[in-house]
Amino acid sequence: xxxxxxxxxxxxxxxxxxxxxxxxxxxxxxxxxxxxxxxxxxxxxxxxxxxxxxxxxxxxxxxxxxxxxxxxxxxxxxxxxxxxxxxxxxxxxxxxxxxxxxxxxxxxxxxxxxxxxxxxxxxxxxxxxxxxxxxxxxxxxxxxxxxxxxxxxxxxxxxxxxxxxxxxxxxxxxxxxxxxxxxxxxxxxxxxxxxxxxx
Numbered sequence: 001x002x003x004x005x006x007x008x009x010x011x012x013x014x015x016x017x018x019x020x021x022x023x024x025x026x027x028x029x030x031x032x033x034x035x036x037x038x039x040x041x042x043x044x045x046x047x048x049x050x051x052x053x054x055x056x057x058x059x060x061x062x063x064x065x066x067x068x069x070x071x072x073x074x075x076x077x078x079x080x081x082x083x084x085x086x087x088x089x090x091x092x093x094x095x096x097x098x099x100x101x102x103x104x105x106x107x108x109x110x111x112x113x114x115x116x117x118x119x120x121x122x123x124x125x126x127x128x129x130x131x132x133x134x135x136x137x138x139x140x141x142x143x144x145x146x147x148x149x150x151x152x153x154x155x156x157x158x159x160x161x162x163x164x165x166x167x168x169x170x171x172x173x174x175x176x177x178x179x180x181x182x183x184x185x186x187x188x189x190x191x192x193x194x195x196x197x198x199x
Contacts, residue, residue, distance in 0.1 A: 021118060035047070040103075041107060043100065043197055045196075045197050046197070049074060049195060050195065052088055053088075059087060062127050062191050063077070064077060074135070074193075075193055076194075077191035077193060078192060079191045080185050083146065083161055095196065100143070101141070112176035113176060116171075125138065126193075127190075140166050140183060141192065142164050143165050144164070146164070147160070163182050164182070168181040
């Protein structure tokens with residue numbers, strides 16, 4: 001009986017260890033910025049929003065209210081164009097798919113408070129033709145997955161490449177909700193956050 005108990009304890013500790021997250025840092029050699037990282041399962045995620053821009057290289061981004069101090073904390077807001085051609089993530093990193101975010105949700109047992117805390121989610125709002133909106137109220141993440149939203153099912157294949165199945169998290173009084181949101185590059189200036197993942 002004692003031997004069985006020890007075995008069960010060992011199995012429990014192994015299971016707990018497999019759920020542990022490994023944290024670290026990564027320095028983007030393009031601009032020297034260092035990002036916090038976290039390993040979730042087999043994937044390495046940035047634990048901060050991307051903040052790189054290079055208009056000459058086709059990477060377009062804005063700062064919330066044109067304030068670089070806000071960008072230093074919340075990252076940049078990106079206008080992506082064709083989703084599969086986004087080159088904003090560093091070499092060997094990529095724009096996550098909706099399945100990557102679904103895997104995160106599953107990992108945290110669909111507990112958004114755990115996801116927000118562990119991934120250090122910043123509620124960066126967005127930017128559109130009316131200006132900056134929603135700082136500290138919501139965040140919208142681009143994915144490389146073409147939307148399956150019913151409003152866009154009749155769009156041609158080339159147009160669909162501009163419409164992302166975005167992952168949106170809302171915050172109200174430290175309560176969190178989420179939804180899959182069609183994020184559109186068809187309208188100039190529509191800009192949202194990016195987290196990069198290394199698989």
